[in-house]
Amino acid sequence: MIVRQAANVLEIMEFFAQVKKPATLAEIADHFGWPRSSTFNLLATLSEKGYLYEPRPRAGFYPTPRWLAMARMISEVEPLPPWTHQLISDLSAETGETASIVAPAGVMAVFIDVVESKAAIRYFATIGHRVPIHATASGRALLLQYSQEERDSVYRKIEFKQYGPSTPISIEAVETELRNSISRGYCQSFADYSRDLAGAAIPLPIGDRRLSVVVAGPEFRIGPKVPEVAALIARTVDRLRPKTSAA
Amino acid sequence: MIVRQAANVLEIMEFFAQVKKPATLAEIADHFGWPRSSTFNLLATLSEKGYLYEPRPRAGFYPTPRWLAMARMISEVEPLPPWTHQLISDLSAETGETASIVAPAGVMAVFIDVVESKAAIRYFATIGHRVPIHATASGRALLLQYSQEERDSVYRKIEFKQYGPSTPISIEAVETELRNSISRGYCQSFADYSRDLAGAAIPLPIGDRRLSVVVAGPEFRIGPKVPEVAALIARTVDRLRPKTSAA
DNA sequence: GGAAAATGTACATATATGTGAATTTATATG
DNA sequence: CATATAAATTCACATATATGTACATTTTCC
Structure with missing residues (x-):
């Protein structure tokens, strides 16, 4: 209610x-x-x-x-380390698309930091924006960090809806996609939730916090480049994340 | 309601x-x-x-x-000019008491910026704190900036309560105190509203905004010094307020 | 590993709450 | 300056809403 x-x-x-x-x-x-x-x-x-x-x-x-x-x-409590904003800022600049840091909220994923694309046609997202955790690249990059039991507990609360043609509409479909993501090395989504929207995401654990980074934009523009965008994300994280100790 | x-x-x-x-x-x-x-x-x-x-x-x-x-x-819209924070910061440092910028809100006055005293016994106020406009030094420093008609309109909405022994409990009492404030050159209050609290305030018009500055603290400490504190406020405003144009 | 305790969730119902109409106050206009 | 028009308040009542109760799930502790 x-x-x-x-x-x-x-x-x-x-x-x-x-x-x-x-x-x-x-x-x-x-x-x-x-x-x-x-x-x-x-x-x-x-x-x-x-x-x-x-x-x-x-x-x-x-x-x-x-x-x-x-x-x-x-x-001021546990703010995101500054390099995460640098991260999405760089990613947005290099790809021309919208880049975000995402965190879990039950069956949803919340955008907790966003740098928007400057393109006229772009993925419009703001801090606080929420998307289904199982039907988005960013969300699945969060789920990858859960244990099987934790994932099961989330699955039980999900109402599976056919948001788009490729939306996973069963626990099995989600699990399969997660397995594919692991072997692929990154998470992706092609209009699984939002029409015309494609994105690439990878997990971004920070301390004991489970976050993810995602770059997303219109399917026609980012679609073919998803693998290279994913590689760029990984490289950029590698470059910016402090090496010393667990950040 | x-x-x-x-x-x-x-x-x-x-x-x-x-x-x-x-x-x-x-x-x-x-x-x-x-x-x-x-x-x-x-x-x-x-x-x-x-x-x-x-x-x-x-x-x-x-x-x-x-x-x-x-x-x-x-x-980010019309923030207070930086010198006002400097003002209360300096005032608090020099007097050892709590200094604030105050704005009107109907029959109340709201603290919109505060620098707290560091003393163990001190006036504890936070941004957003509200006090009756007619029964406080800071509030009366706001009323001084109103036209007679505007003041009358505020008076009609006030519920006059005896907060302390010296609380003005009638329109006439308030108007008299305002006249006294003008000839005195500053507004003061000795536990008119809060027990044991005394303070000195002066109007602080900025553009078309009607604000006031107040320094307040425990009566036993600040009481005897109210005149000099008031003079200090005036001098500090003079020093910090930009001279060029109406700030 | 199993029982008990704590936490989280759903729903029907009585009641606290939002609101339409009336009243007062403020502002614009002739 | 008087009157008209608009805005802000007040208040009683019908209804939308908070909550007691029941159930499910998760965690703790022995």
Whole structure:
């Protein structure tokens, strides 16, 4: 069950992140199609908690720097080592496609760092974006790091859906693809989940964290180059990952 | 009316900002005394929206960097000019007390930047902290920047409460104190709102934004020095505020 | 290795909550 | 300056939602 008002808080914040200027109650209510009275309650709650204020008279609400302060406190814990951002930055520059660091979240994989392609036609992904763990290159690069029991436990929760023609729709199909990935040396996906999207990924364990790197883009552009992109990823990881000790 | 689940989202985030490590459903539920099922729904919602993930197997949830990305986008708009942080940083260093930049939010004043005193006994304030606009030095330094009509409109919404012995409990009392502040050259408060707390504040208009600076600390320590602290604030603003154009 | 304890998940139901309509307050217009 | 129009609040009630209970899964401990 989705908690509506919890989701609404996130929507409001995303709204402000997008418009980047103060907004009045009426504007917010209209934007979302929410009743004024409900919007009033929500804004009052956020204000009362110190997360919204009124920067200038009659110009409406805007988030306080408290969001930033809180986000910083949260993120200063075990941040990704700097070389991982360098990694996807280099990969994106060299391939011209979108490169990301991905982490597990139950049956999903979450993008925790992203450098977007600059091409007009590109894979549009943002930090926080989620994809099914079994139906994507990045996700399978995570699954490769699980034990058989852990994988089984994940499989039990997956609802297998036919997202595209090549989506694996059974545990066996996923396991087969994982075995193929191992012998191939990298994970790949050709529109397994998103239409027209292809990508190459490899596991990226850091300490006891299970992450993966993925480069993805439109099938017509990246498709034929998937093997060489995968090789590039491996080389770049080799180059950037600190050799001394387990990073 | 307070929107409970909206407030809960904030509480969860504050919880993570405090403990700085992943937490399981059970831990979170126990911490807040929430039912498991409700906690489950909330965590599922935040996860689904890409704001929580599971950094390592069976270690529970933690916020994704999406919070940080969003907070950055929001805060890169009209950030406070760097000299204001320098200002409170210097003031805190020189006085040994807590110094803050404050902005209006209806009948309240919000702390939008804070440098805390390092003393063991100190005014503990964080970004986002809110105080009544009429019953604090910092708040009155904001009110001084309002027109009479704007002030009247604020007064109508204030619930006058006797927070302490010297709290102004009527419109007239507030207006009198404002007039005194003008002739005095700064705003002050001696436990008008918080017990044992005294402070000095002056208005700090920046562009069309109405802000104020305040230095506050325990009454016994800062009380006798309020006039000189106020003078110091004024001198420091003079020193740091860019002279060219309206900053 | 097996039983017990703890944790995570699903669902129906009573109730806390969102909202439409009414009221008050602020702003624009003639 | 008075009136019209728009925005912000308040409030009572119907309904969407939080939760108690039951079940499943995982982990711990002996």
